[in-house]
Amino acid sequence: MGSVYRARDLHFPNVVKLVAVKEMINSAPDPLVRKTIVQNFEREANMLATLNHPAIPRIYDYFTQDDRSYLVLEFIHGKDLDTVIADANGFLPEDQVISWAIQLCDVVSYLHAHKPDPVIFRDMKPSNVMINHNGDVVLVDFGIAKTFQSGQKGTMIGTEGYSPPEQYRGEASPLADIYSLGATLHHAITRRDPRLEPPFSFAERPVRRINMNVSNEFEAVINVALQYAPSDRFPTADAMKEALMNVARKTGALSKISAALPVASGGGSGIKPLWSFKCEDEIRGTPTPHQGMLFIGCYDNNLYALNAADGQFQWKYATEGGIVTRPIVYDNNVIFGSEDKRLHVVGVRAGKVVWTYYTDGKIYSSPRIADGYIFFGSDDQDLHAVNVNSGRAIWKYSTDAPIHSSPLVANELIYFGNEVGGFHAVDFRGQLKWRFQSKRAVTSSPVNRGQAVYFSSVDGYLYALDAGNGWPIWKFRLGKGSVSSPVLADDFIFVGAADGFIYCVDARNAKEVWRFRTENQVSCSPVIYKDSIYCGSVDGNLYCLEYRTGRLRWKFESQAAIAGSPVVFDDIVYFGSTDHHVYALFA
């Protein structure tokens, strides 16, 4: 067999980048067998390199030297589940195990869906499941090592105690992974090590006889996974995941998970920002990263340009009012509106003014660019269309109230709300296509997917309208009104509300998937990056949640309310707080 080394990647001399190097010794005496083993290793390494999942370590490199082969992969900070079980005082909480189980089903399902051939993990057991510093699972020790185990008869792989009966006959199928997953969960929730018991004796050790605190429902899921006959188990990892999600919904685990979990070590107030930058007043806007720079407006009337890597001040541009709009970069110019009623266009490099455009009201609506026009709303109740090069007005569309909502341009229409709840769809010539009336202000900015457009309203609903004609498809009741702009990922839509919750709703049928409680209003608009959702709250925290379950990954506490939205770029989260600071954190 071989060893795993912790190593440092010297391609990056200025930072400490740790990697794991797995060494495998080729001890086969026959040269032809040795050659086959190396070829198998290289084939597997190439296959692994194509996998891309948060619960699978990334492969950076592989090589063979003499009788040893090496695999260079992502270093996982954390403990393996075997150690977690052994170190725990008493039983692990059910909610915690369910949450890991859901993640394991997720990654196993990903592997089984691999094309052209499904990847069978073959060796699911607690010691191959790492719990990383975020409390998430990562699968380690892929079947790759198996090619080096010569001398064993046939294709006996997997670990006794966790392997299903058919694996002892040399069959490796997706259903074998389901069984091993069941065995792993059985071990985790009962603390009875199956390696110390006769094979396939799980039925003689019912979960609830050992651990009374486990729900009937969760026991039932484990039992189905552990059925002797493969056809009696869950047909797929997805089916098992769904069963687990149902258990989690019933037992309330989904909402409890975040509370029950010790927040990521290094979480809580332990998270150190990469850098922070102090302005002279509150920040309520959203930053924009662009080619190594970060632009953000502030209530001290300035637009700041910072170095995105270290927060170094580059330049600032003074307007005559507070800036909450999100700047947009176009053709080496930064474009943004201000409470001084003007749209400002300044050069990216030095912050020199290019042109300004006057409206008759304060500007809270962020500009959007499409087809050579800039679209934005103003407190003068108009939606303005301005030529992006000349700054000349093309047309204005007048409504009956100030416009704080930032327009969405999609399907050749411009969608926006106003402060009396009118939601408008206007075409590129400034003609109204349709209007929908909600009961209170629509301050949030719409998002769309396909033929539907989504937004929240101060009337306490999240709306889905037909983008073509404004028909309401569904309404979802929030606890209180919302000015938070929704965001979409997979089939889910996410939004914050004044009741302090961040909601996740199924975009097809308006059913709630999860909700996460913060300590105060959520006026921030969430953003999705990889498998996380980032959202600030008036309670002063920036939250990072796993977006499929709403489980808290970490939170970062600023000194005052966070009203603006974060932006994530290149694994770094940038956001401003009313404590006057701009922060950069590792995502």
Place this chain on the structure above:
Amino acid sequence: MADFFKKLFEKKTKAKEQPAQQKPVDLAVTAPLSDQQINSILMNQYLKNEMKQLIASVGQSVGKQREHNEDSLLALTTTISGGADNIPFGLYIVADGMGGHQFGEVASNAAVRIMGGNITKKFHSYLYNLPTQILQESLQEVMETSVMEAHQYVQREAPGSGTTVTAALVLGQQVTIAHVGDSRAYSIFPDGRIDPITRDHSLVKRLEELGHLSKDEVANFPHRNVLIRALGQGEALEADVFTVPFPQGGYLMLCSDGLWGVVSDKDIHRFVAEAPSLPRACQNMVEAANAAGGPDNITVILVQMIG
């Protein structure tokens, strides 16, 4: 610094554009098209000239082994043109009743009429009033309340009976579905895909989802017709209500288990794709189900959006 970026950026975009323009033509390889593909392309071109509209056709048969028809259907297609808007509106419902003393007929018939009446009443002012008005109620709420009304009626007037109901409300490009039981809605695409939109509320499906039955066992399960949810049954009824886009360039199909349980997906797709018209496609599917024994009542609605 910014100039430097600018230079870098400009070069890149140029480099990207040029090869695209000079792409040699003779590298392109195309497979010959089948007659069917050519026909469907020609058909689509022809349809492009039409006004945007829904067309629908239906088929129904008592089958070969039952005495009563306990299936009901409703198909309502409306096209109004003349204002600025011309939004196609269609309502399609299939219900498959069950219960003794002919109450199955009563239940399915009541379900389609009450739901149909309720939904059209809600849309009356939009369709026939001037100026037209958009509903405040959402499409999914309209569907939910209509299912509940039908549910209460069946409980009151035909106690002990029940019915499946699969209803599709088409408005513009959206299809809003309300579904209880094991009748089905499908999206049928020209490229051969036939995707079920609904999920059966049946014992066999439930066991399959729970992993208690293998594929073979599902096919031979003795209680295939046992429902776990039906309109008219139980106190609280939860219908599946959701919205999907109308299948682009394809068909929406609603049917009872007298069709989908007897005729394979592949054959259904073939009948739909090869028939010269929607009525013929419906007729062929019903005939195929009868030819395969016609064990149950057969109902099908086929909808296409053209233009």
